[in-house]
Amino acid sequence: MCIFCKIISGEIPSYKIWENDKFIAILDIFPNCKGQTLLIPKKHYESDLFNIHDKELYKDVILATDDVVQLLKAKLNVQRVGMIMEGMGVNHLHIKLYPMHGIEEDWKQNI
Numbered sequence: 174m175c176i177f178c179k180i181i182s183g184e185i186p187s188y189k190i191w192e193n194d195k196f197i198a199i200l201d202i203f204p205n206c207k208g209q210t211l212l213i214p215k216k217h218y219e220s221d222l223f224n225i226h227d228k229e230l231y232k233d234v235i236l237a238t239d240d241v242v243q244l245l246k247a248k249l250n251v252q253r254v255g256m257i258m259e260g261m262g263v264n265h266l267h268i269k270l271y272p273m274h275g276i277e278e279d280w281k282q283n284i
Contacts, residue, residue: 211268219264234268
């Protein structure tokens with residue numbers, strides 16, 4: 174059983190910030206920024222989403238990601254949240270979300 178499956182089953186503790194029937198969102202234990210979050214499907218899928226070929230899953234991932242991004246924006250007072258799905262480290266599909274603190278003025282200057 175992979176580490177994310179153990180977290181989902183409750184075998185390993187985590188700091189859950191959001192959940193629905195298909196996904197959980199937890200704070201990353203090795204964050205690069207405040208509020209860095211992992212969105213993880215409760216069902217085990219391989220880590221490369223684009224090898225799965227399930228359009229319903231694609232939709233579910235994006236909708237769940239949007240729910241968590243809106244939560245992070247509201248709670249952390251950020252305007253943007255970065256998203257990475259690199260599929261490395263743990264072979265269980267997951268999305269890394271990075272609240273982008275203090276960059277609002279920098280990126281607005283380039284518009």
